[in-house]
Amino acid sequence: MTETLDGATSSPAGPTPTRAAVLAWSLWDWGSAAFNAVVTTFVFAVYLTGSSFGDKDVIAAQLGWALAIAGFLIAVLAPVTGARSDSSGRRKYWLGVNTFIVVALTAAMFFVQASPEFLLLGLVLLAAGNVFFELAGVSYNAMLAQVSTPRTIGKVSGFGWGMGYIGGIVLLLIVYFGFINPEVGLFGVTSENGLAVRVTMLIAAAWFGLFALPLLLRVPEYQAPDAERRAKVGFLQSYVELGHDVARLWRTSRQTVYFLVASAVFRDGLAGVFTFGGVLAASAFGFSPGEVIIFAIAANVVAGIATISVGVLDDRLGAKPVIITALVGLIVSGSLVFLLHDGGQIVFWTAGLALCLFVGPAQSASRTFLARIIPAGREGEVFGLYATTGRAASFLAPTAFALMVTLFGETYWGILGIMLVLLVGLLLLLPVRAKPSRMA
Template sequence: MTAADRLAQQKAWNWYDWANSAFFTTVLSVMFAPYMITVAGKAAGCVDADETCSKTVELLGLHLAAGSLPSYLTSFATIASAFLLPVVGAFVDRSHHKKRHMAGYAWAGAAFGSLLFFLEGDNWQLGAVAVVCASILAGCSLVSYYAILVDISTEEERDRASSRGWAWGYLGGGVLLAVNLVMFLAHDTFGLSEGLAVRLSLLSAAVWWAAFTIIPFVKLRDYAPRNQVGVGGSVWTSSFGQLLRTLKDLRNYPMTLTFLVAYLFYNDGIQTVIYAAATYGEKQLKFGTSVLIGTILLIQFVAFGGALLFGRLAARHGAYRLIKAGTFAWMVIVVVALALPEKNVALFLLVAVAIGVVMGGTQALSRSFFSLLIPRGREGEYFALYGAAERGTSWFGTLVFGLTFQITGSYRPAILALIVFFVLGAVFLARLDPVRGIREAGNAVPEPVAGV
């Protein structure tokens, strides 16, 4: 494949970041949780049906507080994904049709996501099933999507391609979120109730996801699996067999394992900072809803530029150096956030800009750098482990944040406690020899990394 062909494939590949990010931003990050709390609160008999509601609803024989229901649903989906994704990855590696897997999971996830439109009144059960299934299927689609990156780019092109994809995703997610927030905040102007505005926003994310997935499905090519180790039986049984072999063989790639552990810690810190930012801004710094909404959009669009910036810098300095620098930048951000005065909008937005730049860069380069540590032909399953490391522990940072607040009664020490995740990530990154890891995986060492 020529350089021009690879670039064309990479541009087509970028569209799936644009497509799926709408679900993660509009649904999982902003709209779903508060609306589900309202609906479940009505079913539980809460007068105001808000997040302070401690009355319970019953789910699978368990009595769960309405105000905590979205957190429980998200936790269940992430834990289920951690067990399911490696099997999906093994199946992807043995298939000639990665793009079909990506699109199939995406369209199934979007179909479940569209059912969130019927989340109204006190009918919360359908929404609970829909968001769990859509979240799991989104994770499954990303396993195939990440694996395709290796097929359409050389080692030297990987950082730039991954960064463009992340940037495209932040832009797409931000555009739809901006439209939906306008519709929500001005719902009376459009003749909509607040509930209908939310439901239309949830539906729009599903439609966006499904519609834009058509572009990479049509334009991407299928690539035959490479370097497969023979395992007897059908595709299904051989997929499970390959999973067991990969878990055993991971010890033969100590640098790959070291990076996974580092990523587990610093990514959990990133996700928790994003999760806690709105709570910290509202409860500790006393900002109103308009400031918080503006901050969310600012981070989304700044992250677009941050991903592109880090992609360019990686061409000179290598992804490994920039990821390490990113963990230290996150430590600085946490310390600065600790010292922010109340109601100082300018400083709060300045920190948001820093978050957007570093978040876009570290996430994009983490994906591309990990791809260099994967043995050829095992991309699907190793990226599944990557996803499992992210999803299986994504609750730990929020737990630390919540426990620290409960012990101290303040969100300032709670936000500071998150620095431990970046410190541990930096410690494991320091123990990593990138050149050794890339060579052990059988890949070519990009020139910027070779100079480490």
């Protein structure tokens, strides 16, 4: 048995992972930026909520309901599918299946023309893509233990998150300057009937599919240890087993449960920083759509460099100090954006980029905190619970943002709503032991 830097013990999981395996694993994160940055944040979701599809306020509500349904399905399916991938020893197989379903759904977005009758198709594709992307993410996170050691897990996790940010930068630059910004883009593509955005979806699908291949070809399939193998059960019976597992988790590793709750809250605040960052830039600070994408590229540069760099500190100091420092930095930076909002775009550029310094490290360290205490053979199950708890709290940041804007009538007040969610997450995290014992 070996001891991790967070105080948890770990059984040797086989040969020391190679750098090639780490790079192959992280390239999935690089490719996933096609869905995170291009589909859900800066291009396709913005396209769907445009005036071409009808009343913007009505469409925004419909988009919210579509993503809410997707979130419910993820919360219900993630822990069970994760556990079943553990017990079946087909973790990489299901990662590949779910990844290429997302690729197919992204490519199908090409057929969503800029007309109201195509809105439903767009919403269904976006919601379904979110479901399968999150299910793929469960398997991907579970594979972190396969490509790292107790001494390198923080660095490897940070490297993966950083690769995701950098991949987003490169892809956004390609699609922005190649198709979206010019009146006539590459290959004669124009914005007529949404063609520039629709072609961008094909590029995003190809990008994700291409960069997922190294992981699927170079990282070995997961083999469950004999001691952790479980008898195969039916899909519905899996929920009964899940109930028993959660009850046992509460009895034997209560600190893990506390961390799952705290991380669900602060991770929703982290998601809110990016979800509403573009809205704040445009509505409160006067950024044009093109300037929003330029800021997004700069934000990804800062977040990527910070996340890769801080991964080393995660291994030396432990995950909890990194998360606490990042959350405090986020709250201070966000408060400056709010207090100095009259200063115009320079305030958003400086304090907003400061925010981005801390988002990635908090996300990466949250993943490593949990990965260090999961017994071999249960990674998929517990990261499924991680996804579920995150989805269970996913209403917090949007609700807090909307409530503050409604009460005070100005968009910039929504910043305080997001900071409040981060503060609550920080307060919930503080009592969690920094050196939790390994789960039973």
